[in-house]
Every structure is written in C-alpha cells, then in structure tokens.
Amino acid sequence: MPGTDSTFSRRLLRWGGHTLLLIFLILLLVFTLLPLGIRTAVEHWFAQQGIEAELAHVEIAPVVGRVQLSGLKALRNGERVLQLDDLIVDISWLPLRENRLQITEFSVDGLYLQASKRDNQQWLAGLNLEKLLSTGGNTPNAPDSQAGAEADASASPFVVEVDRLALENIGACANASSAGQMLADYCLDFRSFNIPQTLSLVLDKDISVQLPGAQLQQLAIKDQLPGQSVLRLGAITMQQLQLQADTLTLANLSLESLQVLAREASLTMVDVQPYYLSLQAIGLQDMAYSLKEPRADLESLSLAGLGVMVHRDSNGVLPIQPRVNALQQSLSALLPAKNDTEQPQPQADPSVAGQEGALVLTLNQFSLGQGSRVFWLDEGVQPQVKQTLNDVRLAVQGIDTSMPQHQTEIDFAVALNDFSSASLKGWVKPFTEKVNLAFDARIEGFDALPVSPYVERNLQYKIQQGHINETLTVAIEEDQLDIMSELVLEKFYMESLSRNELAEGEETQDLPVAMALDLLRDGDDRITVEIPVDGDISDPNFSLAQVMGVVFRKALTQAVINYYTPFGLVNIASAVAGSAMKLRFDPFYFPPGNASLTSEQMQRLKELSGLLTSKQQLSLSFCPKVTAQDAMSMLGLKTMPKAGLQLTDDQIQQLLLMGKQRSVAIKRALLDQQVRSSQVILCQVELDLGSVTEPFVTVQI
Template structure:
C-alpha cells in the first residue's frame, strides 16, 4: 500500500488546531470568584490584559463551527447525495438499476469509498459490479491547480459486455436507447473534435484548458470481464479473469519527475494470460515496455479477427512477446518480438467437420520488429515443423483455399485503390522461412475420377522475402512422395514479373499416382513406372506469354500400361531415356539429341467388333476425334507448318529389344504372334518440313522369322510422305490358320512366308504393294467358314505354286490408317483369297500369262476341231505346246479331258468325209464359204439361191450364222447319216490326238487323265470344242 496521503496529514493538522482552540476557550471563561482570590497585584494585572485576549475565542469558535459543517457535509451529505444520484443517473442514461451496500466519504482525506456496487440492465441481468471502489484525492495538489489522485482502488470489478447480432455493444446500445439527445450531442461534438488549431506538440493545457491531473497510484485487483458474442448461430462467451492493473507516477502535464510505471495482467479462461508492463508519460505522451501473450487460444482470437474470412482457426495456442516504444512523435516501434504457435488447426469453413486444411504442430517466428512511422515489418526467421496442408479442387475447378476469398476480391481491390497515394507505403522483409517435416495432401474432384496425391517430408526454405515483388527470393525445396519418390528444387524466383531460375531433380516418382490425370486424355491404366529428371528450369513471365526453357535428362523406367476396359497390356518398356531434353517455351520447341528406348513392348489387340486397341486408347467419342483429326490434317497448308503448334526435333531415336505383340480376337480361334528383338534407330525425326527421318529396324518374327524395316519418315503430324520397305523372311504360316480358314476354308498344314512390302504413306493414307512369297504352303483339313471363297482353293493354290513349290504373288493394299476399321492383315488376306479364287475359276488365263499368251481363259482351256475331223489344226497344236510349257511351270497341276463329238455338226461332216470332202477348221466364215461353194458345185447356183431366199431376212449375215451353216450341211447330205459308232470313234480320236500332242510336247503322261467320251459336245464358230480341265495333284 502507498504511504499516507497529503489529505491525512492535513486532517491531523486541523484536528490539532481544534484541540488547542477549545483548550484556550475553556481557559478564557474562568469565573470572577476565582480571580478575586488572587493577589491584588495579580488582579490588577488580569484586568489590564483581559480585553486583549477575547478574539482568539471567537476565531476558534468560528473555525470549529466551519469544521463541524464541513464534516457534516462530507460524512453525511456526500454519501446521501451519491446514493440518490447514482441510481437516478444510471437509470436515466443507461436504463440500469443500481445498488450499493455502503457509500462513505471522508472530507478530511478527500476520499470516497463505495462497497457492494452492482448494476442490472433492463433484462434484470448484472451488467457491472464491484466489491469496493476507493478514491483518494490529494489536498495539497489542489493549491497547485492540479488534480492529484493519491489512491485509486477498484477491487473485484465485474463488467459484462455483449455484442449483439448486428454488432452493437450492449452498453452503447443502452446509452443510445435511454439518452438520445446526449448521443446526438456526443456525435456532433465528435464531428467537430478535429477542428482545433493546436499542433500535436502543444500541451493539453494550452489547447483545451483541461485541469492537470496527477495519478500517484491506481490499482485494479481481481477484475473480471464477461464478453458475450451473440453474432452467429450460437452465442460465444469469453471470460477474462483475474485482471490486475497497477499505475503510478503519471501526470497529464510536463514535469521534471520520472516517467510513471504501469502493469497490466489479465487471464482468459484457464491459463491464457496477457502481461503488459513498462513506463508511461502523458506529457509528452510516450511509453516503453514489454508486451506478452501466453498460451492464447487461437479460436478465441480468430472469433474476432477472422470471422469475416472463410477460414476457421479452431485449435492452437499462441505465445507472443515483444518490446515496444510508443510516442506521439515516434509513433510505434516493436522490437525483439517472438511468436510461437502450437498445435494449430485451420479449417476452410466454420461448418466443416472434415480434415483440417492446415495443421501445424509448432511454428516459431524470431526477430520480429515493426516501425509504424516507416511502415516497415521485419522478421528474422519463421520456422515450422510437423505441418500438413490440404489442397482440394472442387468439381467446378475452384480451390478450397481460394473459392470464398475470390468472392470478396472486388471489394478488396476497391478499398486498396487509394493506397498508392499514401506518403509511406508498407514494406516488409523476412530473412528466412524454414518449413520442416511437412505433408501436402492434394485432392482433385474436378476429374472424372477423383485424384488423391500425398507428398511427405516436405522441407522448404525461403530466404530474403520482401514486399518488393521483383526482389529475388531464394528457394530450396525437397519433397518425398508416398511412393518414396523424391523431388528437389534449388534456385531463386521473383513474383512480379514471375521468374524462376532453378535446378530440379526428380527421382523414382511413381507415375501410377497420376493415373486420374491420364484418364482425362486416354483410357490407359499406369500399372507401374517411375520418372526421373535432372536438369534446370528457367521461366520468365513476359506477359501475355511465358518464356523460358527446360533442359535436363529425363528418364522413365519400368513403365507398364494397360487398357482399362480390356484388362490387356498396351505399352510397356524397361527404360526410356531422353539425353538431354531441351524445351524452349516461346516459341515452343522440343529438341532431343538422343532418345534411348530399351525393351518397349506394344500389344496390338483386334477386338471382336472389328476395331482395334489403339482406337480404344483415346476418348470415347471416336468418331468425333477422327473427324477432328481429319479436319486438322485437311487444314494444313502446302508446307504444313502453319498447323503445327510446336517444333519437334529428335536427332536420334534408338530402339533396343523392342517387341510388338499382335492379338486378334476378332477371328474365330484367335490369333497371336510376336515381333521381338526389334532394334535399330531413327535419325532426324521431327515435325517440320522438309525434315525427313531415316529409319532402319531389324527384328525377329515368332520363333524363326526375321524382319527388316527401312525407309524414310516425313514430318510428323503433317501431310508429308513416308516411304517404307518392310522385308520379312522365314515366317511360319501355320499360326495364320485362323485367317486362312476364314478366307480359304482350310487349315494350314505347313508353309513359310516371305514378304517384301513397299509402302507410301501420305498423311494417313496408305498405298503400297506387297510381294508375298509362300514356301511349301500346304493346306490341311477343310473348315466351314461363311466368308471363305466359293472356288476350288486347292486348284487355285496349285496354279499359283511354281515348280519349286513356291507361291509368289503381288498384292496391292491401300486405305486410311486413321480408320479404326482398317485392318492390314485382313486386307492382305482378303486380297490373297481373291487372287486364289480368280486363279481357280480362270486357271488358263493364269497359265497363259506364264507363257505370255494373252487372251481369255477359253484360249487354252479348249481345243477346237473341224467338224467330222480328229486332226489337230496347227493353231490348236501351238496352243497345246504353250499349255505344256505353262504346265511344266506348275508341276502341281494335272489335266483332265475327254473326247467329244457334236452330232448336228460331226454327223453331216462324216458323211461328207466319206465322199472325200473335208471341212476347214479356221472358223465359221471359212466353213460357210466351203459349204456354199460345195452346194453350188453339186446342185447348182439355183439351189444356193433357193436356200438364200428361204432364209429369214432378219437372221443377219450368212457368213457368221451357225444356223445357216446347219442349213447348208442338211442340204448337202440330205437324209444320209454316218456309220453307227462313228461319232464315238471320232470323239476317241480327238482325245487321243490331244494326248499325243501334249506328250509329244513334253508333258508327263502321269499328269494327264482321259475321261469317257461324250457325244454331246459344244460347237463354237464352226469348231467342235474339246474342253480341258486343270486339277491339283
């Protein structure tokens, strides 16, 4: 407790004076009888001095009377008046009901004491309370024209503050509701409060005439504040208790004494404390000291400072301490600040009960300083450990941290529009930010299949952060994925304009984690694979374009992909290395000196619906994509450069141990084969004309086959020309049985295939020829197939097979590679089956081509005889010689024939032969000439003229009419007929003549087969035709 006040001293002085005055007054009133007993000299003396001593009695009496009145007023009137005025004023201005247990005043110590004070509002709830209020004013300070407070004590005060639903404070609301005139007056005075002419350095005495105030000692003990916030759906209550405040040695005027001291302590809840202490001087105003917050609950702080944000800081404890200096000239300075936040959890919205968006176990900030006059904030270091951040992208593409903040962005822009006009702009600097042991959870729901990616053990260090957006910031980032893949970034960046210069290292990054993003473009599943990158990244935002470059070694290892809907492998490889990868962003250029691709394996699946697996890789709308691709292709100009969005250059692409697996499920029984050990290189591959890549690849087909691909590839993605030559050898044919069975109706028993395919590809249009050679090709048992050719397949193959047992054919092929229904193998086999069918149905045309004899299939397939004759005409003999040569080229072909005769032609001709007349075999015209001349010779000109007249005038020219020849024969022989058996014998002789001629020309008799003669042969152009039928041996 402080020392005795000046009022107490004055009170003692006054009481002493009263005692002495009363003592003298009693002595002055001694009775006369007493004085008469004294000696005469003494009496005389008393009589002489008595008149001179009467005035002190009256002075003392007056003083005593004044003191009694003053005491009565101070001890009785003042408490009585306060007891009446306090309730009246509280009711008038606030609408409160007040009560006091006791009010006492001491006029000699100039003190007032109130005990048991309480005030209730209109709802009957206590709004303010104090166990004791004591005020002691200094008496001596009044003689110095000052108000001196020797002692101010407020014990156990209680105050209830309520914030209403509209943000109004209960005390202010009670004031406005109960004294509107005072509120209006206060507002008008407040509006004129800044019109004074005094500068900030002038004293308060000169500016306002306020009475100087000196506070020697002021104390608040065991205080309590109940803060109730009714904003929001639920009412929140905050209790601050106990509150202790101590203030001493403070004056409102300049003095030569030391600055005053103050101490403030407040506790919120259980262990949340505020400690504020230091020195303070009011004239001039300045203060310095320490400020400390201990264990402050983050939700209590955030309830007031963050309620208008979409973020909810629900958990966390805050410690903060700092030195400060404050004055009316130097304004505010904070130094040596330290901030600590523990066990912090931040949610995106107050209604969210999901995982917190931000968790920080420990955050420390050291070296905090702030200078208000310079508007400058400096932070030595910020460190955080064991933190996690949740980033979400919603279905509409908005981020969880930015969705609600963007809604208020326009207001923020407007409010800050005048900041450029401030005399001093705000600046800040953070020397270092170190984040350790962090976790980032990324959840993307904007995809068709939500993605979840977690990055662990994030270590981030930023250096030299400032409010200057073009100041470089150092960055060092290290990340470990949930798959144990790691990433590192070291360099520096600026925010505006955005620039980045850094080295980047990625190691063992699992590609499967990014499956959901791959699904947006293709229907592939990344079953396995890792990504590695070691290089540099340089970016520079030259609005509106981002420039820069990326350069480094990129590799993807152990990659396995499969088609989602088919559950079938699609593409996999052991290693893919780009050494190096160079990307220039503006203009976009990709330059790769070398690509080494080891162990790639591509599985081509032909689906039952006829489409292929490649068409299933892209989006579901295949027709739309195909149309789009055709539009882009058609839109290219003559050079094709205008439609290519970037330049691609690959100097060398090397393949090692590549494989292609063909799996055809569209055919009954299925077909699988494998092209493997495929190695080689592509040189100068790109997408810019006139760049043309050279390609050479070698590999194996199935178990024993081989394959070589050579040629040139035009600019990728353009209507450029590619020329390729594919040579295959020793390819087993039996595995092709499903195709052969479909188109030929037979299984394959044996055979080997050799190919020489020459292709020209312009854009996506394929045009080429296929030289196909089948060695030892033999068919097995018959197979029912509705698509098989309706022709003697064995005969057709025999006709195609040369003397060495080899079938060599040239098959053209063309089509659009972008058409999902285009099947290369089906086109080849369909063409081949058509060739076999044509050979089987027109065998002699093929045989004639072997010996360079043109004409129709009938030229070699029939041997013509003159009517009634078995002698081979010279022309027919020549054709049999050519047929023999052709058959010798096709040793698998046998020949069947039978002798024939035509009774209508051969009968009359045999009768004429018996007369010694032979008919020509050169054709119908020479035959008719012979018959007409013979008729004129035997019967005269009139007989011929008679027949001519009898002939139908619409029958056409005589010389080309078989009916006219028949008429002449009947006229010449009349009713005569040949000997019985003559027609059969003629047929036999004709067959023998054909056989003899073939054997004489060198054909093996074992390949000839004579069948029974027939006497119902056909006649063409006046010749009796003996048909020849090839067969397979």
C-alpha cells in the first residue's frame, strides 16, 4: 500500500532526525562539560597528593586538534611547587593516516617547577616520586623478544614532526635539605627557547632526529643560599643538528655573553671584572660525535672576549676556591643518594678486542682572541700586585688524542699592561705519558717593578726599577727540562733586603746581585745575561722558581767572570763572599825603587781604559804598596840586615812618595786615554817593610 509506505518513511526520517539531534546534543554536552571535568579531575588528583591546585581554564577543540590549558597553580604547605600560565598544543589529524604525528604548534608560557630532596626523598612539583612510582601498578610482562623483533621489522617507522616549538618565561628551582637544614638551593630560568623550523623525529629501530635550528635566550642560574649568580648566558644558537643511529652531527653552535661565578661585592676590582670567568662569544663549527667508537671530531672552536680574574687574597687563599668547594658539596647534596648494594661496573680494557676504549677527540683548530683579558690580583704579597694581560691571542692546531706522538702547534701572544708584549710559538705533545714540548718565547719591554715581591723570596733582593727583555728557548723531552734564557735588562736596579724585610729564618745570600748587575751594565745602562736551566720536572722536589733564582745568581757570577777575566780579574771567590771591595784584578808590579810604567803595563792600562770608558758607572781603586825591596834599593842593600831595616823619617817619606808616584802615573795614563777622573780612585800608600815581595799597586772595584 503506497500510502502506508510513505507514512512509514516520514516517521523513520523523523525518528532518525530526532536520534541524530539527540546524539549531537549528547556530544555537545560532553564537550561542554569535558573541560570542567578535566579541571575537577586534575584538582582532585592533586588534592589526593596533598597539594592545593587550581586550573583556571581548559579548552579542547577535537575537530581542529587544539588543546589549551591556562592558569594552573599548585601549592604544598603554602609553597609554590608548580605553575603553568599557558599551554597550547595544535595537532593535525590527517597525517596520522600516514603513520605521522604532526604537531603544528607546541607552546608553553610561564612555567615554574620545583624539585626537592628532603632527607633523601625526591620530590617533583610537590609530588613524592617514590610513592608516586610505587602506585603505578604492576609492570606488564615483557613481550616475547623474537615476536617483538619481527613486529619491529614489519612495522613502518612512526614520524613525529613539530612545526613550531616555543617555550617562554621558564623557571625551575632545585633544593636539598636534611634534618631541617638547607644544604643546596638553586634556581634556573630562561626567557625563551624556540625551534622556528620543523623538528623531525623518526621512531624506528634506531631513533633519528633532524633539527634545522634552535635558540635559547637569557639563561640564568643562581645560588639562592648566598644569593650569588652562578651562570648567566645571553643566547645559545644551534644549526643543523642531526642524530642518525649512533652518530650526532652539528653544523654550528654559538654562545653569546657567558658569565660564570659572580664575585663578592666586597672584593677588589669587582667593578672591573664582576665574574671570575666571562666570554663574549663561543663558536663551534662542524662537530661529529659517534657513540659507538666513541669519537668526537670538531673542525674549529673559537672563544672571543675572554675575561678571567685570578685573585689571591691577603691570607694567600684564592676566593674562588671556597666557592667551587661549596658548589661541589651542594651539587652532591642535590644528586640522588648512591645505592650501596649496586655492584661496580667493570672498567673497559682498550687492549681487549670488542670492548670500548677511551674517547677519541680531534680538534683541527682552536682560537682565542678578540679583546680577551686576564686580570691578576695578588693581595698575598706586599706591595700587592695588579697586572692585566690584554689582547690575549692563542691559536692551537692539530689536537688528536688517538695519536700521542702527534705535535700540536701553539701560537700565543699577549700585551702586558699596554706597554709591553710577550709571544710564544712552538709545539706540545699533550697526550704522552711524560711531558714533551718545545717552543721559543719572547718578552719585550716588561716593567719589572710589579714582579719584585716574587723576586724577593728567591733572590732576597728587591727591584727598584727597570725593564725586562727576554728570549727563551724551551725544550722538554720525556720530563727532562732544557731552557736557555737570554735576559736583557734596561735601566735595571736592585737593592738587597734589609734585615727587617727578610722573612723569619732567612739570611742574606752571599752573592752580591746588585754589584754583579753594575759590573755587567754597559754604557747604555743595559745588562745582558744568559741563563741555562735544566732538570727533571718529574722530581717532586723540583721547583722552577727556586731553580731560576739559584741559576740567576750563578749566571750573574759567571757572566762577571767571563767578562772581566780578560782584564785580569782574580780572586772571584772573595768577590762572592759579599763585598764589592774584594773584587780585585792582577796588580801592577814595579821594580824596586822605580815608578815608571813599562810598555806591557801601558798596554794593560789601555785595555782597562776601554773597560772604564764603556762602563761609565764603573770606578777602579789603585792602592800602592811599598815593600822592603824599595827600602833596600834606596839604601843600596842587596840583602836584608839581620837587625832589620832602620829608616829615618825622611827616608820613609821618600818611600811613601815613590808609592804615590806609581799610582799617579797609572791615573795619568788612564786619563790620557779619555777616562774620567772620577773613575780612577787613588788610595793611601801602604808601607810594609816586613814584606820582601816585589812592590806593586793593587787594582780593585
């Protein structure tokens, strides 16, 4: 019956429409109430954990794949343990058909998280991790390994893509306490972390990652207990990071404005260098790291704008050392306690095939420069020393840990306090068991006055003024040191320490350093000394500073001997006994009763005149000695009378006059050779009638 069928069709359509409307209303009600349900469930779950939580807003749009959470706050005992201002996740559903999860946006703004360790219990966001994990249910049985392998082989890889990832205003704090005492409290925050291009993760038998670029900005770590900054970083930027199987590659990594360990505000020069270490920029190019070998290869690493503060206080302590010790202790307090029941893992033996060996590191080029400076402040000596190494430049080429005999080239240069410079060029084998290196170094125009406090202890002389120029050739082969140093000292003057300036128990050294320097000084007020140093640096008693001090004194003495021996220098042993007046030359001998100079004596005086004219600061004393042979010649005696010589006053005066004539003849001959009169000093005549030696005139400085 046609009419009946038509009526049934209309009823069926009406019932179907009502059913669809009912389903739509139910779904609408579900999606309308779902955010409220989620908020209620989240707050209830936190309440069960003893945490007062509030979730202000939840938005779920399943059709467009959008989830948004806002205004999450969690307190435990009135203390903030978790805060999330805004979380947005946008997912594209269609790529799931191709075994691909595409997250078009993942952004977090205003996240704070607290981690705590209280009496060896770990807490995260106010949750006791041990209790939380213990209520996670039974662990499911592990699947059959063969079946799992077959499933992995047959399954196509799953791909996760994140088109945009943005984290902004992120903060976290970690603290540790025991028996109510806070042991460590650190806070970290950064302004933003952005991945502007698609991040791709391929989940297969081996996970692979492709990251075109990422940037972290304004990172800071602070130690809350002393209220001091531990680290500040302007930005980190990386480009072309790839992880494929066991290999990680990175095209470029750069850091800007790095500052490490803030100095206490009360310390000296804190306004000049507020951090113990700072860097304007760090650049790394073309890195490849293999987890399998393991091996790391880097093309280049560069540091720019380095600032380092080396500070020793008045107690002889480096203020940075207590900071580092406290940092190590607090970090140990934050780490989970070691399980005493764990068995130690066996160490790999590189000599056994199949076992992993030590990390192999290669670095083709390393450079340091672009305004790098090192500040040296030593308050442990008096007067305190402040020095600045400016424009520090260092280039290193060819580092390879797998080739211990390979020579790594080094080129170093620095400006010392703006007015002098130092440079070094050579090679080193940094990975041999014993030290092996060789380099040539040069120091030009260095003001010696600031290093006087360090010289005093080894030489027991203090520097009054002067510049140092030095050329060094250094070689160390299998810990055997060989140094040749050529020192050129300009307008360099020292004076011995007084008794009250010497440390307790120290005595003045025998070597008259100041005198030796004057003896070596030329007409341009310049001193040249060669100092050889050798020794075994592996000897625990070896001290380079002490050795240099001893060798310096010996080198000065040897230089004096070498220089003055051609002029008739004698009795050097008495010269190093402490008195400049005992540095003597061969005397001028005269025939008895004669005051005339021989041709040989005139030639020797010509040589001495050359010495005196070249060393204007030098003076010689000529001291005549009249002996019994002069008296016997005057009296016409061939042998000494048994009763001795009996002389009248007039005869004695004649002998003294003869001695004076000899010294005057010597001085006149020297003055004729353009020697200044003040450089020739004549002594009183000594009459020694008990001596039968040939009469003479002594020469001494």
